[in-house]
Amino acid sequence: xxxxxxxxxxxxxxxxxxxxxxxxxxxxxxxxxxxxxxxxxxxxxxxxxxxxxxxxxxxxxxxxxxxxxxxxxxxxxxxxxxxxxxxxxxxxxxxxxxxxxxxxxxxxxxxxxxxxxxxxxxxxxxxxxxxxxxxxxxxxxxxxxxxxxxxxxxxxxxxxxxxxxxxxx
Amino acid sequence: xxxxxxxxxxxxxxxxxxxxxxxxxxxxxxxxxxxxxxxxxxxxxxxxxxxxxxxxxxxxxxxxxxxxxxxxxxxxxxxxxxxxxxxxxxxxxxxxxxxxxxxxxxxxxxxxxxxxxxxxxxxxxxxxxxxxxxxxxxxxxxxxxxxxxxxxxxxxxxxxxxxxxxxxx
DNA sequence: AGGTCCATGTCCGAAAACCGCGAGACTTCG
DNA sequence: CGAAGTCTCGCGGTTTTCGGACATGGACCT
Numbered sequence: 374x375x376x377x378x379x380x381x382x383x384x385x386x387x388x389x390x391x392x393x394x395x396x397x398x399x400x401x402x403x404x405x406x407x408x409x410x411x412x413x414x415x416x417x418x419x420x421x422x423x424x425x426x427x428x429x430x431x432x433x434x435x436x437x438x439x440x441x442x443x444x445x446x447x448x449x450x451x452x453x454x455x456x457x458x459x460x461x462x463x464x465x466x467x468x469x470x471x472x473x474x475x476x477x478x479x480x481x482x483x484x485x486x487x488x489x490x491x492x493x494x495x496x497x498x499x500x501x502x503x504x505x506x507x508x509x510x511x512x513x514x515x516x517x518x519x520x521x522x523x524x525x526x527x528x529x530x531x532x533x534x535x536x537x538x539x540x541x542x
Numbered sequence: 543x544x545x546x547x548x549x550x551x552x553x554x555x556x557x558x559x560x561x562x563x564x565x566x567x568x569x570x571x572x573x574x575x576x577x578x579x580x581x582x583x584x585x586x587x588x589x590x591x592x593x594x595x596x597x598x599x600x601x602x603x604x605x606x607x608x609x610x611x612x613x614x615x616x617x618x619x620x621x622x623x624x625x626x627x628x629x630x631x632x633x634x635x636x637x638x639x640x641x642x643x644x645x646x647x648x649x650x651x652x653x654x655x656x657x658x659x660x661x662x663x664x665x666x667x668x669x670x671x672x673x674x675x676x677x678x679x680x681x682x683x684x685x686x687x688x689x690x691x692x693x694x695x696x697x698x699x700x701x702x703x704x705x706x707x708x709x710x711x
Numbered sequence: 712a713g714g715t716c717c718a719t720g721t722c723c724g725a726a727a728a729c730c731g732c733g734a735g736a737c738t739t740c741g
Numbered sequence: 742c743g744a745a746g747t748c749t750c751g752c753g754g755t756t757t758t759c760g761g762a763c764a765t766g767g768a769c770c771t
Binding site: 648649650653662663664665666667669670680683684685686687690691692693694697700 | 729730731732733734
Binding site for chain 1: 720721
């Protein structure tokens with residue numbers, strides 16, 4: 374049988390979000406409802422064909438997300454995620470989680486941090502392919518000159534999330 | 543965990559053979575020992591990364607193979623196989639199993655039989671990618687003019703198998 | 712300041728190559 | 742004349758290859 378995943382939908386201040394969790398309670402994907410096709414594509418790419426059934430995510434996950442949007446900015450740090458990309462991508466995504474809320478990092482700095490100072494664009498790419506938005510905070514990476522450059526969920530949402538975390542833009 | 547497969551090795555009149563079976567007792571791959579790399583490649587292509595552990599194939603399978611080489615030409619008909627290719631490939635492979643021992647079919651005839659009279663070379667291709675040799679009798683397909691044309695395990699073996707089945711070549 | 716060039720990893724689409732063929736045209740010999 | 746061998750070309754699914762595009766940024770030049 375194929376991995377059995379649960380798809381939940383949550384209302385948030387930045388729009389409806391899709392949350393995919395596995396049997397172990399780890400988050401496999403998180404995205405905005407208006408990008409559902411892309412989320413499914415990423416899931417399929419990393420885990421192969423998958424059985425996705427609508428249902429309720431574990432309270433632990435739902436509560437953490439609610440708490441985050443209510444102002445407890447560290448609530449998401451304790452949510453377990455499970456991803457499955459190339460070595461490079463896993464390096465990037467893992468480095469992302471070490472950026473605390475309220476801070477930002479440039480693409481170049483992040484590249485340096487994983488030991489590939491020159492793989493700057495590649496970091497941007499890996500960033501864009503992050504299957505677990507918000508929890509793995511790809512929105513905290515911005516251009517070296519302070520511009521927001523891009524965001525898979527739309528730059529507007531990136532700005533909103535950063536503002537919510539108290540970053541000056 | 544990944545699908546757990548068993549790899550057995552059997553001595554036969556045409557050389558040592560490799561037999562891969564799954565937990566359900568179905569044959570996933572069967573090839574000659576001197577083509578091991580290709581067999582592994584096919585397995586990987588169809589099932590993804592796979593855990594292959596040396597071990598004994600089910601008696602049901604071992605006995606059927608032994609019986610076939612001992613002269614019971616229909617013994618292999620009852621062996622369950624499990625393959626995973628494109629639609630076209632599955633059509634071809636399934637049509638192959640309906641060719642009884644002692645008969646041969648031309649590539650063109652087989653193409654016609656699956657409803658694609660002109661996909662002649664494609665049938666040849668699909669034939670060559672058959673992961674389960676002998677049991678799925680791709681050796682019973684020969685050129686329209688009676689020549690053996692080719693065989694993944696070497697034309698010599700094709701000739702030997704057909705001779706064993708009582709075909710005049 | 713503003714423009715050009717390139718490094719870097721991954722994916723995607725298009726195009727080309729690959730063949731376990733076979734029919735038909737064309738030789739070549741008796 | 743014919744029979745048998747050779748050559749040429751088109752057939753069609755799959756795989757491989759190749760070229761771009763990209764959530765950047767530093768060096769180097771005008």
